[in-house]
Amino acid sequence: MDGRAVFDKKCASCHRYEVKKYDFAKEKHSLKAPPMNEISRRLKKRIKVYDKDIHRFVVVSFIKEYIKHPSFTYYMCDDKAVARFDIMPAITDMREEEYQTVAEWIYDNYSIEEYGKKPK
Numbered sequence: 001m002d003g004r005a006v007f008d009k010k011c012a013s014c015h016r017y018e019v020k021k022y023d024f025a026k027e028k029h030s031l032k033a034p035p036m037n038e039i040s041r042r043l044k045k046r047i048k049v050y051d052k053d054i055h056r057f058v059v060v061s062f063i064k065e066y067i068k069h070p071s072f073t074y075y076m077c078d079d080k081a082v083a084r085f086d087i088m089p090a091i092t093d094m095r096e097e098e099y100q101t102v103a104e105w106i107y108d109n110y111s112i113e114e115y116g117k118k119p120k
């Protein structure tokens with residue numbers, strides 16, 4: 001199963017695929033969790049590793065670990081989001097390669113730059 005398919009099956013019930021920054025205020029009330037484009041952007045920015053390949057490895061590893069063991073002690077989400085949504089429930093019923101592909105997809109599918117841009 002590819003990353004997007006895992007996302008659709010296991011994550012999309014809570015995480016929207018994408019909410020652009022300029023739509024956030026409008027969409028906020030309908031969210032059950034932070035949208036995945038925002039999570040991808042935040043993790044990539046907060047985890048500071050200068051080598052590109054190692055950066056990808058560390059972010060992907062964090063995501064994999066987080067899905068299995070979400071925690072108050074090391075979330076990187078916005079504090080306000082955690083206060084509002086609470087901590088994510090652990091997802092423990094996926095195959096090992098599904099954790100890997102969905103985490104890689106979250107890293108590769110979104111670009112940090114796109115997030116704030118308005119369509120022309």
Ligand code: HEC
Pocket residue numbers: 006007010011012013014015032033034039063066067070071074075076077078081082085086087088089091102103
């Ligand atoms: C039942 C709802 C729910 C489902 C299903 C769910 N999540 Fe979450 N997720 C949340 C909430 C709420 C948060 C924000 C609070 C937090 O960070 O724990 C979150 C946060 C996250 C974060 C941010 C971690 C951080 O540092 O705070 C990642 C990454 C994530 N989810 C990945 C996934 C992936 C991948 C899936 C599917 C395999 C998934 N989630 C399924 C509710 C959900």
